[in-house]
Amino acid sequence: MPLFVVFLVTSIVVAIVLYRRFRDGPAEDAPLRLLRWAVGLLSAQRAEWGRAMLGELGALEGRWSRLRFALGCTGAAVVMPPWGRAAAALWAAIGIIAASLAIHAVVLVDYGLGTGDWVALAVVGLVCAGYLLGASALLRRPGVALPGVLGGVLATLAVLVMSGFTAADQVTFVPIGWKRGVIVFAVPAVIGVAGTLWRRDPAAGRRVARLAALSAGLLQLLFATVAVAVLGGGGPPDAGGGSTIRGTVSDRLGNNIVHLAVTTLTIAMVGWAAAALAGYVMRRVSPPAVPAQEV
Known part of the structure; x- marks a missing residue:
């Protein structure tokens, strides 16, 4: 229920911002x-x-x-292709995607998984390609690349600290209680507010939140895929829902895809809403100066 409330509130804020913008x-x-x-x-x-x-x-x-x-x-x-630091960040994203997809494919071959799992891998590849296009556009915006990438790293570190750094921790972790509040609400909100304050512009804050969402999604996908490759069908008994080794591996890879979508959507929506609210408060506290009329 708390997660539903967060999505409902952020959806309303995003809808209001978009309506006013257009x-x-x-x-x-x-x-x-x-x-x-x-x-x-x-x-x-x-x-x-x-x-x-x-x-x-x-x-x-x-x-x-x-x-x-x-x-x-x-x-x-x-x-x-972008230029400068933005180009370096984009190439880093390409490397992360390539590593994630390669490890995913190796796991499929090692465990002889079926056609459906290969189709899922193709879907992940298409989604990651979309992430690259979105990141390429955002990285070109002035003042967005550095805070956006750092925001993605911050969100990923928060998940790792809450879950633990072992492979078993990655495949079994389900945030509950205050940990869910930190991961789902607090960290994305901090990213959105910090992005707005960084450029003193809520539009920049919203772009930072979106880039952080893409960065965090790709980073966490890589960690989760490596965890499945390390554990395979082993690990704690509650680390996979399949009744066989192949079924367990398939379920874990499928969970990674779901987590990729949820992570990106959560950070983007909550960060967007927080950036918009920060911009509203900033305008109310420090309204733009009205030029004096000429006498």
Whole structure:
């Protein structure tokens, strides 16, 4: 029940923020807003290219033609590799994903698991590819890469400290009581608030929370996959629900996929809500100065 309440409250806050954002946003059509967002991902060296895309969009007529053009340009901007520290963070994420998928595949081969488990691995690969695209976009935003990655590390360390560092701890841990409150609510809220204060901007705080969610999900997936590879079908009797060794391994790998989704969703939603609330409080406490009127 407490987890349901957290998701309900954060969902309401996120819905309010999105509603106000689109209600008070600029009166632009969807293709133009999408393309402006994509141009914001480009480096300074490609600023001319971004202006050219906006100019070409302005010359197009027809909603669907404009939308197709905007989607194509957005796709090109997202898959274009970032630069500097953001590039290092993205390559680190690629390495984590590659290691997780490789270990997962080795476990499937070692235990001779069936077609359904290979399909699940393919689904994990697609989800991780989506994570990479999302991280690539977020890492390009100024002031987001460092706090976002550190937030993901913080969330992962919190889980490891609460659960324990052994492989058996990883596959048996279920947060209850105050530990659930820390993992599900306190840590994501701290990430969102810290991201807002870092840039004095709630929009940056929301981006930090999303990047931290992606980072934590990938890091915890790697730890959990290594734990299954180490334990296999062994370990504590309550570490898997299968009646056979293959069934136990399959269940543990399946649990990892569920945990990946839950971890990402929890940090993103709670962090987003906390960042939005922090921005609201910040504006109320320190409203922007009103310029003096000329006499």
